[in-house]
Amino acid sequence: MSLYFVVGTVLVSVSIILILFLKSRKERVELKSLRDLKSSLAANESKESALLLSIADGVYMVDTERNLTMFNPAAEEMTGWTKEEAVGLKCWTVLNLKNEQDDSICQNDCPAKKVWTSGENIVRDDTCFIRHRGAKSVQVSSSYAPIRNSNGDYSGAICVFRDITEKKEVERQRNEFVSTASHELRTPITALEGYISLAENGKICQIDEKAHEYLDKAHQTALGMSDLVKNLLTITKIEDAKIQISVGDFSIHDLAGETVEVLQPFAKEKNLYLKLNEVENQEIKGEKAIGRSLNVRADREKIREVLYNLIENGLKFTTTGGVSISINYDKDFSTVTVSDTGMGISSDGQQHIFEKFYRVDNTATREAGGTGLGLFITRSLVEMSGGRIWLESQVGKGTKFYFTLPRSID
Numbered sequence: 529m530s531l532y533f534v535v536g537t538v539l540v541s542v543s544i545i546l547i548l549f550l551k552s553r554k555e556r557v558e559l560k561s562l563r564d565l566k567s568s569l570a571a572n573e574s575k576e577s578a579l580l581l582s583i584a585d586g587v588y589m590v591d592t593e594r595n596l597t598m599f600n601p602a603a604e605e606m607t608g609w610t611k612e613e614a615v616g617l618k619c620w621t622v623l624n625l626k627n628e629q630d631d632s633i634c635q636n637d638c639p640a641k642k643v644w645t646s647g648e649n650i651v652r653d654d655t656c657f658i659r660h661r662g663a664k665s666v667q668v669s670s671s672y673a674p675i676r677n678s679n680g681d682y683s684g685a686i687c688v689f690r691d692i693t694e695k696k697e698v699e700r701q702r703n704e705f706v707s708t709a710s711h712e713l714r715t716p717i718t719a720l721e722g723y724i725s726l727a728e729n730g731k732i733c734q735i736d737e738k739a740h741e742y743l744d745k746a747h748q749t750a751l752g753m754s755d756l757v758k759n760l761l762t763i764t765k766i767e768d769a770k771i772q773i774s775v776g777d778f779s780i781h782d783l784a785g786e787t788v789e790v791l792q793p794f795a796k797e798k799n800l801y802l803k804l805n806e807v808e809n810q811e812i813k814g815e816k817a818i819g820r821s822l823n824v825r826a827d828r829e830k831i832r833e834v835l836y837n838l839i840e841n842g843l844k845f846t847t848t849g850g851v852s853i854s855i856n857y858d859k860d861f862s863t864v865t866v867s868d869t870g871m872g873i874s875s876d877g878q879q880h881i882f883e884k885f886y887r888v889d890n891t892a893t894r895e896a897g898g899t900g901l902g903l904f905i906t907r908s909l910v911e912m913s914g915g916r917i918w919l920e921s922q923v924g925k926g927t928k929f930y931f932t933l934p935r936s937i938d
Contacts, residue, residue, distance in 0.1 A: 584690075586668075589675065590640050591684040594619045598686075606668075606691055608660035625655045643674040644682035653692065667693045707764045713757050721750045759901040763884065766908045773830065773912055777823045777936040780831070780862050784853050787835040795843055801850030802843065824862045824933040826913035831933065834909050835864070837902045838929050842868035849926070861915065861932040868928075873921040881919065882907040906931075 586603035590596055596619055599611045607614070607622060614622045620634035627633050639650045653669040670689035677683040724747045727733050728740060735743070765771040781804075788804050795802035824831075835853075842851035849869030856863045873881060880886045885900040910917045910931045921927035 583688075586689045586691075587686065588614075588619070588623075589684055589686045590619050592644065592682065594638070594640060596622060597684065603689075606659075606666060606689075607657070613660075622660070623657045625657055628654045628656075639670070639672045640685040640687065643672045643685045647674060647682075649673045656693075665693070666691055667696045703764045706760050709760075711761070713753070717750060717754050717757060721747065721754065724750060756901075759905060762905055763901060766905070771912070773827045775825060775827055777825050778828045779822060780824045780864060780933060781822060781855055783828060783832055784835055784855065784864065787832060787839060788853065791836070791839050791843065794840070795850060798843060798846075800843060800846055800848075801852075802839070803850070803852050805852055805854040822857065822862075823936040825936040826915075826933050827909075830909045831913065834906050834931065835866075837906045838866040838931075841902065842866055842870060842927070842929075846870035846926075857935065860935060862935055863930060863932050866929045867926065869926040872923040872925050873919070873927055874923055878919060878921060882917070 583600065584602055586606045587598070587600040588596055588603050589598040596615050596617055599609070599614045599622075601611075604610055604614075609622050619640065620632075620638075623634075625633050627637075633639075633655065639652060643650055650672045651670070652672075655670060656665050656667040658665055668689045669692045670687055672685055672687050674682050675684045675686055724743055727735065728743050728747065762771070784804050788802055792802055839851055839853065846868045847870070851866065851868045854865045854867070856865075882903050884904045886904075907917050910933075914934045915932040917929065917931040919927060919929045
């Protein structure tokens with residue numbers, strides 16, 4: 529046997545042993561990695577489980593067949609169903625969700641189905657269900673999100689919900705009180721206005737100039753109270769979704785002209801200008817916008833109120849210059865701009881200007897008076913019409929309010 533053969537055999541044997549050793553070492557490393565991964569996954573699963581068990585909100589998950597696959601303790605407490613009873617059942621068996629009109633949404637308007645067809649999260653606060661083994665109705669605010677599997681396909685949905693029954697009841701009682709109080713106040717305030725008007729009528733009563741001055745102030749106060757009652761009733765209707773909208777096609781330019789005409793005496797009384805800018809040969813993406821193209825689709829009287837509020841506010845808080853209105857059109861919307869040369873609004877005030885009862889706190893606003901409800905109502909009416917409203921303002925240089933309305937279909 530040659531020396532080369534022996535050496536070669538030894539080398540081959542050593543190589544085989546080395547390969548086996550490395551393979552064994554690699555397998556041990558891989559096994560350790562798998563154990564570490566399993567331990568990590570178990571830890572994450574334990575954390576998620578602890579989170580779902582401790583969270584105060586109800587949580588449930590469904591698959592694409594809408595079978596319940598998870599039901600946390602908070603969900604058990606709110607619904608009256610145990611996890612053992614609920615998991616595996618169709619979600620509508622456990623949570624027969626209804627809207628505020630008492631119509632079932634599970635079959636025709638199911639949020640869980642919508643999230644995996646649209647791929648977007650859904651938030652609703654208009655749903656309720658009847659507790660298991662009881663007639664108690666539970667109103668809930670809920671958030672739905674889609675669940676994806678490892679391939680990125682939708683495998684179900686998760687819902688987080690909380691009981692807002694008490695909150696809704698407080699809101700209902702508050703709105704009922706405001707509505708009742710406003711209705712009760714309307715009659716005596718109207719009578720008060722009438723009697724003051726009679727007292728100020730020189731053909732009926734003879735009063736001196738000083739008494740006339742006091743009566744005039746009383747009359748203005750009564751009118752302010754009347755506006756407050758009217759605004760409170762409007763807000764109650766808005767929040768209860770009971771305000772009636774009568775949609776139709778109309779010329780926003782003509783309506784703005786009518787509003788300007790009504791408020792012109794107020795502008796002249798303050799020595800301010802009030803004008804509607806005329807735009808000739810208005811074009812929409814290269815095509816002249818004539819005839820019905822200039823119409824918008826909304827509730828004419830509600831938009832009249834919007835215009836009146838914005839123009840009156842502009843005149844109220846302007847001492848020199850005046851208010852101008854301009855209207856522009858694009859393919860889908862008409863944009864109305866109400867510009868004034870008044871005191872302007874600070875950046876902090878702009879963030880809150882459309883909130884209920886908010887008024888910019890300065891000398892001018894205190895002297896001008898107001899309820900702080902007009903712009904909240906204005907924003908609500910614009911949004912109900914399918915538009916939006918915003919502003920640009922600079923202290924000492926005036927304010928521009930913009931709002932859009934959808935154009936009518938030709």
